[in-house]
Amino acid sequence: MTRLQISGGAIALLGVLIFFITPYQVNSIQSGAFPRIVSLCLIVFGVLVALTTEKSEKTNDDIKLFNPLLLCYLVLVFGTTLMIRKYGFYPAIIILLPSCLVLFGERNYKTITLFTIITTGMIYLIIDVLLGSGLP
Amino acid sequence: MTELLSNVMLGMDLLLQWEVLFAAAGGVVAGLMMGAVPGLSDIIAICLMVPFTFYLNPIAGIAMLMGLSKGANFGGAIPAILFNIPGTPQAVITAFDGYPLTKQGKAGKALKVALFASCIADGISDLILIFLAAPVAMAAIMIGPAEHASVVIFALVLISITSETGPVIGLASMLFGLLLSSVGADPLSGAPRLAFGSDELSSGINIVPMALGFFVVSEIIWQICLDKKKEAERVKLQLLEDQIDPSIEQKSKKNHSLSFSEFKRCIPAIGRGTLIGSSIGALPGIGTTVGAYLSYVATKKASKHPEDFGKGSIEGIAAAEAGNNACNGPNLIPLITLGIPGNLAAALILGAFTMQGLTPGPMFMEQQAPLLYALFIVLFFSNFFTLFFGILYTKLIRKMVSLPKNYIYSAVLVFALIGTYIVHNNTFELYFTLIFSVIGLLCRKGKIPMIPLLIAYILGSSLELKIRQTLDLHAYDFSVFLTKPISCVFLSFSVVVIVYTIYKKLKSKATATE
Secondary structure, three states: OOHHHHHHHHHHHHHHHHHHHHHHHOOOHHHHHHHHHHHHHHHHHHHHHHHOOOOOOOOOOOOOOOOHHHHHHHHHHHHHHHHHHHHOHHHHHHHHHHHHHHHHOOOOHHHHHHHHHHHHHHHHHHHHHHOOOOOO | OHHHHHHHHHHHHHHOOHHHHHHHHHHHHHHHHHHOOOOOOHHHHHHHHHHHHOOOOHHHHHHHHHHHHHHHHHHOHHHHHHHOOOOOHHHHHHHHHHHHHHHOOOHHHHHHHHHHHHHHHHHHHHHHHHHHHHHHHHHHHOOOHHHHHHHHHHHHHHHHHOOOOOHHHHHHHHHHHHHHHOOEEOOOOOOEEOOOOOHHHHOOOOHHHHHHHHHHHHHHHHHHHHHHHOHHHHHHHHHHHHOOOHHHHHHOOOOOOOOHHHHHHHHHHHHHHHHHHHHHHOOOOOOHHHHHHHHHHHHHHHOOOHHHOOOOOHHHHHHHHHHHHOOHHHHHHHHHHHOOOOOHHHHHHHHHHHHOOOOOOOOHHHHOHHHHHHHHHHHHHHHHHHHHHHHHHHHHHHHHHOOOHHHHHHHHHHHHHHHHHHHHOOOOHHHHHHHHHHHHHHHHHOOOOOHHHHHHHHHHHHHHHHHHHHHHHOOOOOOHHHHOHHHHHHHHHHHHHHHHHHHHHHHHHHHHHO
């Protein structure tokens, strides 16, 4: 299966899902008409995309979806989101910044520490002092 | 004419405040810096800055974004010229002749041509915007909801079919955007719709977490993974860079300066680029890259020495930069007069307008004329700032573009998360950013273009509102869209454009298989 076929299939499936869910998520027929018409069109175009013939080409601008690095970054962003909600921005940033750098392959711990301190200080200066919007 | 002058004067009154000028200058500097870093495009720069404009007054906020867009547009040309790594997609064409000039030790000359061509073309395109905006807005006032809906459909179709991966997937992506726009409140009754019982979803999805997830977080993660893969190639690039003998560069100051006769040689290319770029810019979705490319091709064809193009022709750089920057002014015409963004940058600026409580559209020019003219004048100030800071910046730039990417990417990730929070002071929206980052990564992997998706998302509610208003007024008779002449013309154009593009695509495939 080519990438476009998978994309087309996913788009069509999404259209089907929304088409059947919409009546349960709206107050009136008029309110649900637009999403239902759009989801019908989405099904049609999803199928058309899936039918599109595509040459299997290997480009240099592509990565594997189950790339460990990619998954690590996603987990890191998710973890940071949870941390921000639970403990606030500054503790989360202090963990996110060095973790990002280490994942990227940076091993100079002095630079990492210095960068984390300077960036966190700058954020405090810009957001809390200059804009007056205290981060939680 | 007198009305125009009085509006300009009123606009000047609003504009001449330190906060506004400082915001415009700050935007230009930030744009220059971010545009010059490969991997950070003008779009990422605008996405990151939109939340911060919320803290400024409306003129200062929009001035900052306009300055940012202009600065980043020129900034993208700097790494293209110096390292053959375009900072923005449109700077690819500039690299054709810019990098060969750098290899000849004339980087300074190439940067100056790019800067002057950018600022001149941008300035002229801003003039076009000022003179065309009022008549187009006057015409726009006269159109009803049916015509408005048809124009929006036409713009969405144009934006979708020009997608890199193909017209069909572009249209599918646009439909996905329309579907996302229907999440939240019903635009007519205000009742919650497709909210799945969630309070956070009942008011719809905010554009800021969506844009930051799509265009910043997912882009940064993608770039990081790609960079790891390309590490070997980076070494190769570094080697190529080392081939530029520093002694050649230091040899003569003359190599870096731009003489008046050389500048005169570029004037026809700048003029041609401005004309082509402005015409392309007025059409939604076509984009600055096409403007730069067509301008480059036309100048090459008209040149007495076409063989020099690609080997370091200063006319080539001037044409590419003029074509690219001349799109900026006319691109704002549909945004200001109809509320339809012509490209992604304009869409994000529209998001900022909305956050400030301003709604661009036919009535905007009448109700907010001084503010609008203040913004028009800001465009000229931003051009001046780009020229001023551009000259200073090109001297420091080598150090800036060689900043380690991992540090920049980490800082951008943090600012994206902060940007999500500070608009509504709501940490729940961080989940939206996360979800849209995943969707963004899936779209990148699945070759689904994200620009039609985001623009359709922005225009979706107004499209639905206009369609339903029309149907309410005409007892749910759908034929009204075909009986009104303007509406019929735009809908017919939309169908013709779709059919023609798909036919052309199929034909080119058939010839390729033969």
